Amino acid sequence: MNRKKKKKMRNFLFLIILMILVGLIIKLKDNGLINNKENSAHASTENRNKKNTSSEKLLTGKTIVIDAGHGGKDIGASGQRGAIEKDLTLSMAKNIQNELNNRTGATVILTRDDDVKISLADRVKISEESNADLFLSIHFDAFFTNEVEGITSYYNKKSDEPLAALIHDYIFKNGLDARDRGVSLGDYYVLRENTRPSILLELGYISNSTDEARMTSDEFQTNTTTSIVDGIIDYLK
Structure with missing residues (x-):
């Protein structure tokens, strides 16, 4: 009986932690932090591609x-x-x-x-x-x-x-x-x-x-x- 109670307690704590993490992720997205990183990475890739294209077309x-x-x-x-x-x-x-x-x-x-x-x-x-x-x-x-x-x-x-x-x-x-x-x-x-x-x-x-x-x-x-x-x-x- 004690084992079942402990297992339920662990599951309950896991759900609480998961909910907290989801909330943090939503908050970060709302603040634009994650999107900015993604946009920055995307822009960096675009710049590299533009640079390569420019180099290939030289002369x-x-x-x-x-x-x-x-x-x-x-x-x-x-x-x-x-x-x-x-x-x-x-x-x-x-x-x-x-x-x-x-x-x-x-x-x-x-x-x-x-x-x-x-x-x-x-x-x-x-x-x-x-x-x-x-x-x-x-x-x-x-x-x-x-x-x-x-x-x-x-x-x-x-x-x-x-x-x-x-x-x-x-x-x-x-x-x-x-x-x-x-x-x-x-x-x-x-x-x-x-x-x-x-x-x-x-x-x-x-x-x-x-x-x-x-x-x-x-x-x-x-x-x-x-x-x-x-x-x-x-x-x-």
Whole structure:
């Protein structure tokens, strides 16, 4: 009999506690505390989604042409350590294309995606026919003596000088240990005959052993690719 009384008492206390909890929940909802938390969480999720959507649409509608210098029988310059310019330019062009594809919604076109020779006129034609918002030609310099070193960015039209300066600055923002040869006017066919915004980068002297070792390193390829893409986004955003 005592056990039944104790059991009834426990059940009664449980109901009392349950009623108190329900009352507290109703009061919190009336005060808007629970709803505010739910709304805050919902808003946070919406903000993250908006941020992701915005990031995915970065540079959507823009067209970028990446020109890997030389190719095929035209090997460009070759280094003391065996580096060949046409291979380095293609590797860098593909790296830039991949980085742009990963980070933006831009249409990225390569003038060549294999070891083939493309005429200078055809390179410009690709830029013109695609109505490129930016044409970027990748090269590695050379000199008849091996003392000359450093990175130079070229433009042909005065209107493209700010673009060359911007990309050049980004290349050296990551603490690149290379000689800064600055931004210069260049009489290159792919710039001179191109009506689209266009620049040409000489990313080091392949004839210099120090520059050659740097330009063939994974660190240089990765960091310089990121820097160039940062500059492109800054210019086109």
